Amino acid sequence: MAYDLERYESFGVERYRDESPFKIHGGCGLAGICDESGTLMSGEIAIQAMAVQRDRGNGLGGGFAGYGIYPELSELFAFHMMYHDTAAKEAAEAALSESFTIEVAEPMPTRPVKGIVDAPLLWRYFLSPHPHLLEERELSAEDYVVQVVMNINSRVDGAFVASSGKNMGAFKGVGFPEEIGHYFRLEEYAGHTWVAHNRFPTNTPGWWGGAHPFTLLDWSIVHNGEISSYGINARYLEQFGYTCSLGTDTEVAAYLFDLLLRRHKLPIELACKALAAPLWSEIDRMPAAERALMTSLRAVYGPAMLNGPFALVLGFNGGMVALNDRIKLRPLVAARSGTTVMVASEEAAIREVMSAPDHVWAPKAGEPVIARVEGMEWPIHGELHLGPAEISCAVTGTEHSCEPVEVAV
């Protein structure tokens, strides 16, 4: 664009003249929106929220995840796939048909959009696991799907699973988020929950699979920041069978949520406290029962703690959770308008979508913002058989902590 440098000089900012027209902004941007009544919203809303946060990224990654978008096929696992070439497609499809009955296989609906180039082959599949294989291997359907996803991502060259949950899907790639959103024709989908991301890659290259959200089963994660504890988190996750294949820090957050919420069945509030643990100095000032709980949580889940600056949103079938690092090193704003809860890196994204929110606030560091869709099972994967108190008891393993403990929400 044309830039009138002389005018800037006349205002006494000549010292910035070399940089000013070329400034690259950035820092990643995110948004999440959930209608707790379960009312479906067009994907266009998520595009709008990201479009005003365009300057937070640099065109090297944009993505969305929508929930409730495949109501007709809600009992099937929806796989969104990316393929480098047809050989990768054939290899991945062979792996899929070995493990699943493929009910539907079709190319992702897209449209040409200026700015979106070099897209991989994009396909989606609606799958049901072979019942005899589940029986043979004595696995739940979810554990089975996780194994297949890990297998494809780590062993099938040029193939990548973008999402693998039920009644949900991830739409992501290299471009600005509004371009990616138009490319995938998101306005044709309707979801009760959307999460979205604008990427400014720092530590890993910008490529289609590396765009956010990262997903596993129904969980999707969008993330702004750096998880400097990646190494220890990844090593910890390996002990539970997760393979971190993507070379990006956000992936560990996705897998940690799966481990803590689905497999260990921690209540969401407690899982968030494990990931963004209170400082020891804060724990020292807590009432005795809470102090015991948090001390045990940090002891048990020390290697699961996410260190470094971050804001993230976890989407799932039933709502979303937004969480900041413990000392708020990345921005996060929240709002409520009627039954709709929204979070974003910038308030402008909220104002763009909600004309008159009832309440706008900046969440405290380490305190999750939680939205739950009314009437939906919580969490959707793996029935939660235990109440929070029993789970806390299981975590701490002391009789003392088996009394109900209030955890700040």
Added chain:
Amino acid sequence: MMRAATSAPPSGVAEGYRREVPPVTREGEVASIDATGVYYQQLNDAVRDAIAAGATTVRITGMNGQRYLGAGLRATGVTIEAHGCAGNDTAMFADGPAIEVFGNAQDGVGNTMSSGRVVVHGDAGDVLGYGMRGGHVLVKGDVGYRVGIHMKAYEKHVPVVVCGGKARDFFGEYMAGGILVLLGVSTQFPEQPLVGGFTGAGMHGGVIYLRGTVEPWQCGAEVGITEATAEDLSALRPHIEEWATAFGADVDEIMAGSFTKLAPMSHRPYGKLYASI
């Protein structure tokens, strides 16, 4: 599952900000700009053009998140009114203008600001007043984390920040100069503490006044906590008056509260960290 094929996005799909010159109308010394959907560069250019053309009030409507409003602007006797949500780094490097935000402001208000005045009729985000070197920032409501971080002062250049609500952690962190005030009277979090932890951590200059009390654990190790004296209060009063006038509050009612003063115990807290001489 295939959907009807269309090649163009439907009308009404947001494209974010447009790189277009915004509509400007001029009435006497007042220039009005409709910033709806306009990119920050074109918006700031229009503000500068209006001031260069002699406007003393620039009234911006439809503001939503455009960054750098009035950034680096060297102008006195000029008021910029922003109606809506002010974007990141509002008044960054500003040198003289008055900027009044009728709405909330995002992060970084008054970043490295030199002089002038910012009034926010709402809440403001994190790192407000970062490295501020002069001028006044007044916020009606709550503020975020790291407000007043690295504020500094030199001779007659003394920055002042007065926040009417509550603040989060790291209030006045590494503060080297200036006056930082927190009132707690205009907040959406009445049940929460006035200020978070690590208040004044690393502070080695300037002064923080809190309307209320703090526990020692809330403050950095470098900070001395005392009750404000009569002398302190008379130095503080003009700043409270400025805040009360801006937001229509009662000065005496605010001054009737008890104030805590935080000031560094040493101007070189880390002077002997690496070498003792």
